[in-house]
Amino acid sequence: MKKLSDKSAMALAIKEAQKGIGFVSPNPPVGCVILNKNREFLSSGFYSHYGAIHAEMMALNKIKDKKQLEKAHLFVTLEPCFHFGQNPPCVDHLIKYSWASLTYGVADPNPKTNKKSIKKLKSKGFKLKKSIYFKESLHRLYEAFALNMKKNQTFFALKIASSLDGVVAFNHGESQWITGLKARNLAHQLRSGFSAILIGVNTFLQDNPRLNCRIKSKKSIQNKVIILDPFGYSFSLIERSHLARVRSIKDIYIVSQKKPKKPHKFQHIYSKKSPFDLKALGKTLYNNNIPSVLVEGGADTLTQFLKQKIASRLYYFINPCLLGGEKALFWTEKLNIENLKSKKYLKSLEILDNGEDIFITGLIF
Amino acid sequence: MKKLSDKSAMALAIKEAQKGIGFVSPNPPVGCVILNKNREFLSSGFYSHYGAIHAEMMALNKIKDKKQLEKAHLFVTLEPCFHFGQNPPCVDHLIKYSWASLTYGVADPNPKTNKKSIKKLKSKGFKLKKSIYFKESLHRLYEAFALNMKKNQTFFALKIASSLDGVVAFNHGESQWITGLKARNLAHQLRSGFSAILIGVNTFLQDNPRLNCRIKSKKSIQNKVIILDPFGYSFSLIERSHLARVRSIKDIYIVSQKKPKKPHKFQHIYSKKSPFDLKALGKTLYNNNIPSVLVEGGADTLTQFLKQKIASRLYYFINPCLLGGEKALFWTEKLNIENLKSKKYLKSLEILDNGEDIFITGLIF
Numbered sequence: 001m002k003k004l005s006d007k008s009a010m011a012l013a014i015k016e017a018q019k020g021i022g023f024v025s026p027n028p029p030v031g032c033v034i035l036n037k038n039r040e041f042l043s044s045g046f047y048s049h050y051g052a053i054h055a056e057m058m059a060l061n062k063i064k065d066k067k068q069l070e071k072a073h074l075f076v077t078l079e080p081c082f083h084f085g086q087n088p089p090c091v092d093h094l095i096k097y098s099w100a101s102l103t104y105g106v107a108d109p110n111p112k113t114n115k116k117s118i119k120k121l122k123s124k125g126f127k128l129k130k131s132i133y134f135k136e137s138l139h140r141l142y143e144a145f146a147l148n149m150k151k152n153q154t155f156f157a158l159k160i161a162s163s164l165d166g167v168v169a170f171n172h173g174e175s176q177w178i179t180g181l182k183a184r185n186l187a188h189q190l191r192s193g194f195s196a197i198l199i200g201v202n203t204f205l206q207d208n209p210r211l212n213c214r215i216k217s218k219k220s221i222q223n224k225v226i227i228l229d230p231f232g233y234s235f236s237l238i239e240r241s242h243l244a245r246v247r248s249i250k251d252i253y254i255v256s257q258k259k260p261k262k263p264h265k266f267q268h269i270y271s272k273k274s275p276f277d278l279k280a281l282g283k284t285l286y287n288n289n290i291p292s293v294l295v296e297g298g299a300d301t302l303t304q305f306l307k308q309k310i311a312s313r314l315y316y317f318i319n320p321c322l323l324g325g326e327k328a329l330f331w332t333e334k335l336n337i338e339n340l341k342s343k344k345y346l347k348s349l350e351i352l353d354n355g356e357d358i359f360i361t362g363l364i365f
Numbered sequence: 366m367k368k369l370s371d372k373s374a375m376a377l378a379i380k381e382a383q384k385g386i387g388f389v390s391p392n393p394p395v396g397c398v399i400l401n402k403n404r405e406f407l408s409s410g411f412y413s414h415y416g417a418i419h420a421e422m423m424a425l426n427k428i429k430d431k432k433q434l435e436k437a438h439l440f441v442t443l444e445p446c447f448h449f450g451q452n453p454p455c456v457d458h459l460i461k462y463s464w465a466s467l468t469y470g471v472a473d474p475n476p477k478t479n480k481k482s483i484k485k486l487k488s489k490g491f492k493l494k495k496s497i498y499f500k501e502s503l504h505r506l507y508e509a510f511a512l513n514m515k516k517n518q519t520f521f522a523l524k525i526a527s528s529l530d531g532v533v534a535f536n537h538g539e540s541q542w543i544t545g546l547k548a549r550n551l552a553h554q555l556r557s558g559f560s561a562i563l564i565g566v567n568t569f570l571q572d573n574p575r576l577n578c579r580i581k582s583k584k585s586i587q588n589k590v591i592i593l594d595p596f597g598y599s600f601s602l603i604e605r606s607h608l609a610r611v612r613s614i615k616d617i618y619i620v621s622q623k624k625p626k627k628p629h630k631f632q633h634i635y636s637k638k639s640p641f642d643l644k645a646l647g648k649t650l651y652n653n654n655i656p657s658v659l660v661e662g663g664a665d666t667l668t669q670f671l672k673q674k675i676a677s678r679l680y681y682f683i684n685p686c687l688l689g690g691e692k693a694l695f696w697t698e699k700l701n702i703e704n705l706k707s708k709k710y711l712k713s714l715e716i717l718d719n720g721e722d723i724f725i726t727g728l729i730f
Contacts, residue, residue: 164681164711165527165531166529167697167702172704174705316529319710320711321709321710321711322671322697322702322709322710323702323705323708324697324698324700324702325697325700325701327703328698330531330689330695331530332687332689332690333695334690335688335689336690336691337687337688337689337690337693338692339537339692340688343686343688344687345684345686346529346686349685349719351719351723354714358714358716358723360685360723362685
């Protein structure tokens with residue numbers, strides 16, 4: 001049987017974790033891989049839905065002959081849990097075996113566990129390692145949860161699709177399908193990782209979008225939707241919209257300065273100021289059990305998130321074409337950067353995919 | 366000894382070819398790799414400078430014991446030459462040996478050879494293969510030469526460096542160093558592949574650039590410079606410019622509607638219309654022994670090349686930052702694309718490098 005390197009084993013564990021994306025919220029996804037003493041694959045597991053058994057336990061349970069675990073190697077994307085939640089602590093299970101090595105991806109940002117399991121395993125004499133591979137991918141798996149734990153606030157990421165020269169539309173209205181089919185599939189994949197999708201009211205009115213996740217393996221995911229709508233233009237339209245056709249009306253949140261006068265089934269969040277205080281909105285959404293939000297536009301909405309410095313990550317689809325000219329709308333043209341010094345910039349840049357389009361991501365600073 | 370796959374051997378041949386870039390013009394660079402019958406490396410060669418022996422011959426000459434060539438494998442980036450030039454035809458040398466296989470990258474666009482050597486080798490019963498690997502890299506090696514042969518015209522490529530949102534400068538003048546150090550080194554590498562660098566007069570006046578190739582292995586290259594300068598503002602300044610400090614003044618071409626009144630040492634190209642007819646300029650430059658030109662800006666100059674559909678390739682350095690706002694200059698803002706249908710687009714897209722910046726290239730359509 002093939003021997004797996006540390007890198008291959010962690011890559012597999014990350015793939016396992018990704019299976020849970022969209023189903024485990026507000027908990028984070030976790031994946032686990034176990035190799036025998038000869039580094040041959042024994043089993044894998046993942047956290048499949050909120051309340052399910054943990055990834056490590058799923059992987060352990062698959063191994064009937066526990067003798068195979070002698071001097072085995074375990075890889076898990078997140079530090080094993082230390083506390084009693086819906087499951088007993090994984091760390092107490094793990095210490096029953098004679099692991100040759102235990103490799104974790106990221107320390108658990110949850111203060112109930114944070115580094116306590118690491119300490120416990122070390123104190124018991126286990127060879128404990130933090131993965132040196134896939135730093136960016138592992139960070140992406142847990143960044144929303146980490147921000148949730150640290151700031152009791154919703155994690156915001158921005159998604160934009162433009163031409164190579166930053167054009168998102170023309171002033172005569174044409175804007176659809178700037179990016180290709182593969183990019184649109186990736187965009188659906190991306191949606192599966194967020195509790196809600198946020199748009200401005202103009203995007204709602206112009207596009208009447210669905211904003212759901214239309215890929216097979218994730219189509220049971222019911223993501224919520226948030227509309228920033230200062231004057232409540234969407235109040236009377238929302239029930240007959242495409243948004244309400246593909247999800248429960250109770251999963252649609254409208255944020256406005258104006259209060260709805262008629263009885264309504266959508267969720268309403270009142271906010272006095274406009275442009276809205278997005279940090280305050282982040283707190284409110286978090287308290288409404290929406291730990292992560294993908295902001296999908298339009299340009300004015302994205303600009304507000306950049307200006308208020310409240311978005312953590314940018315996902316950028318670039319179609320390699322040029323669309324500039326007098327009729328072009330450049331998506332950052334209202335960002336009001338005054339000079340090079342005050343630029344917004346991306347760190348931990350990754351090229352996630354490239355084919356017809358280029359798909360990049362990075363942390364926003 | 367290590368056996369080399371077709372892919373590795375062609376990769377090595379391309380690397381060999383690249384050694385000649387900047388020294389072989391107006392001929393194209395060529396690289397060659399020879400493996401013995403067990404696919405172990407025997408020798409390599411490249412076309413080192415105009416008039417030198419050909420890559421295949423350099424590789425053959427390195428092998429003293431010609432018995433090693435029995436059932437050997439040869440890889441060459443370009444179809445071996447068929448005609449008597451400064452060297453006798455390589456194809457006649459090659460047929461003396463009992464090759465197990467002969468793999469070429471690209472058919473020679475030179476009508477004196479074009480596919481004639483391929484036919485000859487096939488007719489002699491050799492196993493002849495066109496490389497299925499590195500199609501884009503091989504195309505890039507020969508695209509300028511192919512256009513030269515086909516249209517008797519100079520090959521133009523555009524180079525631009527901007528922020529992620531297409532900003533190249535601010536309207537208060539700040540523009541330098543939008544991209545990082547590594548990108549600037551890559552830009553110098555890029556220059557080595559072109560006979561001349563072209564700029565508009567505003568770039569000359571504002572930046573007083575040098576536009577030479579400042580990397581060690583290529584620093585002996587003396588690229589020419591072309592300035593598009595309708596009113597001849599540069600006439601009186603050129604002799605004391607940085608451009609003239611790092612190259613002979615005779616290698617500087619100024620294109621203008623106005624004729625210089627005083628005696629001058631720079632080259633002058635008269636052109637009646639402004640904006641200049643760039644296709645006509647391409648013919649003139651080709652007749653002046655300038656087969657390839659890298660257009661380095663500014664935005665207005667690049668825009669002219671895009672509008673007149675005369676540039677074949679775009680090299681794009683993207684610094685992952687956002688600089689949009691009222692003070693931003695977007696490099697395509699005068700491109701006058703009216704709708705999605707009339708977009709310019711890139712094909713055969715390649716990500717050449719990514720680190721601090723993203724460096725992409727593609728063919729312009």
